[in-house]
Amino acid sequence: MTEHDRDFDIKGVAPAPPLHGQRPEGYRSGFACFVGRPNAGKSTLTNALVGSKVVITSNKPQTTRTVVKGIVHRDDAQLILVDTPGLHRPRTLLGERLNDLVMSTWSEVDVVAVCFPADEKIGPGDTFIVNELAKVRRTTKIAIATKTDKATPEQLASHLLAIAELGRTTGTDWAEIVPVSAVGDSQVGLLADILIGLMPEGPQLYPDGELSDAPEEAIVAELIREAALEGVRDELPHSIAVVVEEMNLREGRPADRPLLDIHANLFVERDSQKGIIIGHKGSRLREVGTAARLQIAAMLGTPVHLDLHVKVAKDWQRDPRQLRKLGF
Template sequence: MSDESGETAAQFRSGFVCFVGRPNAGKSTLMNAMVGDKVAITSSRPQTTRHAIRGIVHRDDGQLVVVDTPGLHRPRTLLGQRLNDVVRTTWAEVDVIGMCIPADEDIGPGDRLIAGEIAEIARTPKIAVVTKTDLVDDGRLAQQLAAVGELATEYGFDWADVVPVSATTGARVDLLAELALGHFPEGPPLYPEGDLTDEPEEKLVAELVREAALEGVRDELPHSIAVVVEEMIPREDRPEDQPLLDVHVNLFVERESQKGIVIGRGGTRLRSVGAQARTHIERLLGTPIYLDLHVKVAKDWQRDAKKLGRLGF
């Protein structure tokens, strides 16, 4: 290998960047934009993300593993406490922390809570990511950028970079990837070329069903829905050129009244959930599926340690 090739190989960088922020700060949408495909589910409902989900960005000069985390919040349930634990465990182990702050909302107590905590992680570079810039004009954006600078000063640290982005339009998403990569150590790729995530297919399928179930629900119901894939098995006796995968999924809610809301009158709402989820799952798996959905009650599962464990938390 020539010196030139060796030098090029040595300059390849790889590492982990996590996006943190209060609920509904645009973290999942941003990760999907960076990866270039749907890896994390999105919703206008706060606290949609319930796991640390990894998306993989492949570049000629490096590989970024982007970790989307639940929104840090003041918990009211055992589930909320465990989601916060996921966030704190994640940001203690990554190479770069990206704090997402929406351009269209004033900095509030939730942002200050996060800023105060990441200030304690002294050695990890921190990038301020001002999201949703497509929703504001230049004047408002300038005000928010100034406020973001003051936030770091208030908690005694400096931003390594400040990047205004729009995941919807793609504005400066590549710049964000380039800046994060610059803080990574030199090293080989961590995942094979072409991989977009290391999440198990069952978890991705469950998340796509939950995303569909979140559409149009109200009040506290979004937080009460949990989804578990029971099995995914190829249908027997099908021609090789006409495969069919049977996917059996349970949706759990906390009360009998919530079960009726998810199912809908005459099962209409559950059929709509199934139709929406099926489209995304077939695209994910690359094969036709039969999606079998059942709604069950796991009373107060958000507050029950044993039930949380059975539901994957």
């Protein structure tokens, strides 16, 4: 990434101007992007490195739909982590746009880290991703064996050899191959050291204490969607979208007893899906609201009143107009 390139962030929007505090000589700053098949552990790893929840996680594939940046602060460096959607064979216009988002990100970061779950064999999807990544010449590439807590030592050793072989067969020069367990906190610190070591020297890009540059409304919408994803049928997660319509502190409350009012809509594609989300006499929607409210309050540090409604946007994943309306 050249100095000219670094004038723009991943979405083409100028980041915060460099901060002019006292920084040690050799201070490093830059962008790293996690890519991989859906459900490869990218979001969990982002949260572990940041030390706080900045992206939602789920055992459902294709949970991530946006490029969310998590920010790692150290005395000697600042590392901006770009968590992208999982690259997959698209079945809808939404899927095509998510894939385009991933590929456009690769050439704009300093390091691309490909995640390979240690409890799964290297497959055609991994080969497809690495072959596509090999076309990006200038970007440094590393491989991460994720979810090592789910693999035996023998499985992990075989997995690492398979990752190295995939690099050779695709002409991809891995700068590092790192086994990590985000859940078990195994080698997360080592991964941070490696990523920072591959960053260029540069100024601090974001203020101290800022953990993500995503708007609060966007993170709140994602937390609601995460709660809605729990326990639903396999085909439903791709059909759920959330839009926060209003988010304001309630007027007339004393300063030491604030209450944040949030009004949000959950969109699905069919009436039958609406029934699944609402549940018998609204029981499922109440569960979603309770789980989301607790997560939002913990993240924002403010008690929350959450008002949720479920609406049908027919076949929104295939409709360009509705995709724009829902922010894709």
